[in-house]
Amino acid sequence: xxxxxxxxxxxxxxxxxxxxxxxxxxxxxxxxxxxxxxxxxxxxxxxxxxxxxxxxxxxxxxxxxxxxxxxxxxxxxxxxxxx
Amino acid sequence: xxxxxxxxxxxxxxxxxxxxxxxxxxxxxxxxxxxxxxxxxxxxxxxxxxxxxxxxxxxxxxxxxxxxxxxxxxxxxxxxxxxxxxxxxxxxxxxxxxxxxxxxxxxxxxxxxxxxxxxxxxxxxxxxxxxxxxxxxxxxxxxxxxxxx
Numbered sequence: 001x002x003x004x005x006x007x008x009x010x011x012x013x014x015x016x017x018x019x020x021x022x023x024x025x026x027x028x029x030x031x032x033x034x035x036x037x038x039x040x041x042x043x044x045x046x047x048x049x050x051x052x053x054x055x056x057x058x059x060x061x062x063x064x065x066x067x068x069x070x071x072x073x074x075x076x077x078x079x080x081x082x083x
Numbered sequence: 084x085x086x087x088x089x090x091x092x093x094x095x096x097x098x099x100x101x102x103x104x105x106x107x108x109x110x111x112x113x114x115x116x117x118x119x120x121x122x123x124x125x126x127x128x129x130x131x132x133x134x135x136x137x138x139x140x141x142x143x144x145x146x147x148x149x150x151x152x153x154x155x156x157x158x159x160x161x162x163x164x165x166x167x168x169x170x171x172x173x174x175x176x177x178x179x180x181x182x183x184x185x186x187x188x189x190x191x192x193x194x195x196x197x198x199x200x201x202x203x204x205x206x207x208x209x210x211x212x213x214x215x216x217x218x219x220x221x222x223x224x225x226x227x228x229x230x231x232x
Contacts, residue, residue, distance in 0.1 A: 009134055009206035010217045052220070059139035061202070075136060075204075079220030082133065082164060082205025083117055083176050083196060 001070040008077035014042045029055050030064040052079050086144045090167040102159050113188035114179040121171035126211040133166045136204035143203045155187040201228040
């Protein structure tokens with residue numbers, strides 16, 4: 001499937017990337033996170049669970065066992081701090 | 084209902100006037116304005132920059148207002164949140180809720196702020212004497228949202 005990934009705030013800065021398009025053959029959010037962690041370096045550091053982060057699929061925050069729809073917009077970001 | 088994400092400042096008085104203009108059924112308007120502070124976690128803060136997730140932000144704020152409308156009988160709600168670089172003393176966020184009676188307006192205003200803090204995709208980065216730092220989420224904010232369940 002094709003995914004459009006977005007990164008925000010601290011994660012955008014650490015990855016040095018605001019967005020990317022990915023051809024991905026996994027199924028769930030957890031599969032995607034494992035795929036990104038396997039890039040190593042800052043990807044592993046930020047996504048191995050030692051720091052909190054959230055995943056939104058098509059602009060709704062979801063649990064990691066959710067299946068990714070084709071052409072989904074997937075955003076990964078730190079816990080929010082507005083207000 | 085009014086939901087706006089903007090870099091410009093807002094005026095509480097003007098927003099409240101707009102909310103009540105031409106109607107006589109409103110008995111109460113409760114409002115909250117959040118301001119940028121010059122001190123956080125023991126460090127001076129010279130400025131902060133607010134980043135957001137365009138598209139999801141508006142959707143998340145609309146969902147919060149819908150949830151408030153399902154819990155209380157409200158006559159109008161305005162939510163304005165600023166983005167970009169702000170200085171200490173600058174207003175960041177405004178929530179105003181109109182209803183027939185004060186109880187619902189007070190409760191819904193606090194509810195919207197509590198959930199905005201934990202669900203709306205905004206992030207603050209502070210400029211301090213030690214350099215720039217991203218603000219970390221607070222567990223007290225999670226607890227504040229949790230008590231509405």
